[in-house]
Amino acid sequence: MTNPTPTHPHEGLKPLPQILSNPHFEAIGGEASITQLVDRFYFYMDTLPEVAGIRAMHEPDLNHTKLVLVKFLIEWLGGPKVYSVERGHPRLRQKHMNFSIGEAERDAWMLCMRRAMEDVVSDVTLRQQLEQAFMKTADFIVNHKESKHT
Known part of the structure; x- marks a missing residue:
């Protein structure tokens, strides 16, 4: 018997065994560094005038x-499943549909994350890898061609 063709690109994928961990969680410094990253991220969101539009969404x-972002990043970066146990599947795009997110909002979010990573992640290669991963995720969440905050 053959399996039907998945309708979603990730539908047929099975999770990797728990023994294969995402090295980013350990490389960044675990929960303590992720907490610091989130603190710096929101520091920039609170203080950079050019990101006031996305700050107003919060x-x-x-x-x-x-707390929610810390738990999400812990799991997303390969740490313990602390987000999905409490909140289920992330469904990031669905959870952000109530907000008008265009390229300007994506770029503002990425500005805060880049600055936070510069403060917290000393390994340049790791920082570049994380930036690429964050950008893919931020691109995925864009739900409007035009921004309401430009």
Whole structure:
């Protein structure tokens, strides 16, 4: 018996065995460094005038948002499954559909993440790898051709 052709590009993929971990979690320095990265990310979101549009998409108090991003990044970078156990599949695009996200918002988000990585991730190669991965994810979340925040 053959399996039907998956309708979604990732539908037929099975997770890797737990023994094969994503080296980025360890390379970045684990949970402590991810927490520091998220703190710096939101520091820049709070202080850079050019990202005020995406800051306005968030609640005034970022504590819960920071915690969610830390848990997501821990798992996304290959650490323990702390996000999906609590919140299920990330469904990033679906969870961001209530926001108008164009290239300007993507670029503002990436500016904050690049600055945060410059502060926290000393390994240039790792930083470049993470930037590429973040950019792919940020591109995936874009849901409008035109920005409301330009």
